Amino acid sequence: MRIRSIIVPPKETYFNLIRPIVLYIFNFECLICGNVSKSNHVHHLNKNHSDNHATNLIVLCPSCHLIVHSTVTNEPLNLPEDIVQKQNLLADYLEILE
Numbered sequence: 493m494r495i496r497s498i499i500v501p502p503k504e505t506y507f508n509l510i511r512p513i514v515l516y517i518f519n520f521e522c523l524i525c526g527n528v529s530k531s532n533h534v535h536h537l538n539k540n541h542s543d544n545h546a547t548n549l550i551v552l553c554p555s556c557h558l559i560v561h562s563t564v565t566n567e568p569l570n571l572p573e574d575i576v577q578k579q580n581l582l583a584d585y586l587e588i589l590e
Contacts, residue, residue: 507534507544510586514549517582522553523575524560533557546583550575 514534521528535552536543539561550571552560571579 507541510544510549513585514582515551517578517585518551518575521551522556523550523571524556525553527553527556529553535560544586546579546586549579549582 511534532551532553535550537548
């Protein structure tokens with residue numbers, strides 16, 4: 493079991509592995525308010541915490557993260573081009589990890 497967790501980490505472990513990469517690529521900056529902090533959160537756009545694809549991850553400060561989760565909407569978020577470019581860069585990094 494321990495060897496398997498090293499070769500194929502559980503999803504929680506994988507997220508903990510990629511979280512600092514996501515924060516770094518997004519410069520630790522909240523997409524909504526621009527707050528820069530190492531304590532910012534990585535948010536799953538589709539709210540599916542097992543979906544760690546690069547296009548599903550953005551950085552939010554704790555306050556904005558709370559607001560996003562308390563807002564009920566099914567409309568897709570139109571991301572600015574610079575965020576899409578960062579997601580593409582993140583996808584390249586994540587591909588190396590897989």
